[in-house]
Amino acid sequence: MLEPDEAVRIVLEHCTQAPAEDCWSELALGRVLREPVVSGAAVPPFDNSAMDGYALGGGAEPLPAGSEWLVEGEQAAGDAMRGRARGAWEIMTGAAMPEGLDRVIPVEQTERLEAPHRVRLLADVAVGQNVRLAGSDVAIGETVLAAGTLLGPQHLMLLASLGVAKLSVTARPRVAALCTGRELVDDPAVPLAPGQIRNSNGPFLAARIPAAGAELAHAETVGDDVDAFLDAVDRARAAGARIIISTGAVSMGRYDFVPVALERLGAQVLFHKVAIRPGKPLLFARLPDGTLFFGLPGNPVAVAVGLRFFVEPALRAMLGLARERPWQVPLAAPFVKKPRLHFYLKSQLAVDERGQLSAIALHGQESYRIRPLADANAWVHIPLDAGELPAGTLVEVHGLGHLESPSWGRA
Structure with missing residues (x-):
């Protein structure tokens, strides 16, 4: 069976970056910059006061405490x-400095005098004190955001301060999700007949795909029928999907028809089965038109693992993002497994009373068990050759999604 690193390498070999598109800055949250942003303006745009107080002018020496000054005007x-x-x-704070004045004393360090209106300084005031100089935050011509930046609220704040209205960003990859299985029921209001189950993979993929920086172009549920599945693939491609994800029907059972469907499509199967748990029957193929196909096993946590650790690296490459680097965190308790497969564990990160971070493998790691995934705030990767890992062993920790850092609670 294929090692997961080798599987990801094969996936990335077949990924190309999505095209650039223009985007209004106020709508750019979560988008990836395609071109660097170079400032065409200074921030602040003019010298201004950092305090409510009095603007004064003088030479290189501080103006002494006790000196008195006529109040000649005001600036808001x-x-x-x-x-x-x-x-x-x-x-006032943020007001432009009048020409010829070069320092500000806070109002609480002054005493107001009348007849005529004067102010007495209660502290020395040095040149430049409490003055924000034009361009001291951003200078004209400065590169403020590099290509490949994932835009967060702080970046939108910076862009707004510079008056940047439009950006060049990488288009979101379009993804289709096809859930297979005649036992699946999509409508939560419909009572289950004997042998039926709720389709939990569909809502998960519909939520997780946009959270991964992609666009859900098409989604549907199909039965265990090759022709119906091929029709669904046609609809997904017509919707512009560059990636198609299917769930179920990729193992070795009588109704695991996806390999047969891919053969009829003329697809090139690049690998089938990876040395991982959950999700070992994972399949990756390339359709004749270049569409990438990920066949994920049907169990919910196998779907989550396949998406997180094999589809999301493809999305990162299409978005122009660098490969992820996992955290290294000690295990809170011993963990034992057979050294035959790589394990991806539903986990929690927690901070103890000493402020130490540790990783806790949750109970219920079977691939059908969704409840522990709902309790998880991170994934832990245990390598193939690991058997008995004592508490304190450093393990790789990943966020729930590739755009999310791991989070933690209290132990």
Whole structure:
């Protein structure tokens, strides 16, 4: 059987980056930059006050405490730039510095005097004190965001400050999800007949695919019939899917028809079976038009593992993102397995009372058990050759999705 690293290598060999497209900046959350952003403006755009207080001017030496200054005017945030100023100007936070003034003393370090309106300094004030200089955050011509940046709220804040209206981003890969099985019931309001089960894979894929940076182009459930499945594949391709994911019918049973369907499609099967648990019957193929096909086993956690560790690396490559680097975290308790397969474990990260992070393999690792996955906040990878792992052994830890860092709670 194929090693998972080798399987991912084969997948990545057949991935090409999705094309670029323009996107309005305010809609760019979660998108991946295709081209770097170079600032065409300075931030701040003008010298301004960092405090409510009084703007003053002077030479290189600090203005001494005890000195008194006539208040010549005031400047509020949003006021136009003033001409050459002298004396003291009452100024608000964010207001433009009047020309000729080069420092600000906070209002709480002053005493107001009347007749005439003056201010007495209660502390020395050095040149540049409490002044935000134009371009001190971002200078004109500076590269502020590199190509390949996954845009978060903080990036949208920066882009808004620069007045960037449009961006070049990588198009979201279009993905289709086909759930197979005549036993599956999609409608939660329909009572189950004997032998039927609810389709849990469909809602999972419909939620997880967009969370992975892709677009769900098509989704449907089909029975255990080759012709119906081929019709569904045609609909998925017509919807523009570059990746088709199927669930079920890839093992060795009588009704595991997906390999037969792929043969009729003229697909090139690039691997079938990977040395992993859950999800060993995983299949990867390439259709004649270049569409990538992932055949995942039908058990829910096998679907989750196949998507997370084999489909999502393909999505990262299509989005132009670098390969993931897992965390290294110690196990909270011993773990024992037979050294025949790689294990992907539903896990929790937790911080103990000393602030130490550890990984806990949850009870119920069977591939049909969904409840532990709902309790998980991370995945743990145990390598093939590992048998008995004592507490404290460092293991690879991954977030629930490739765009999500692992999270943790309290132990």
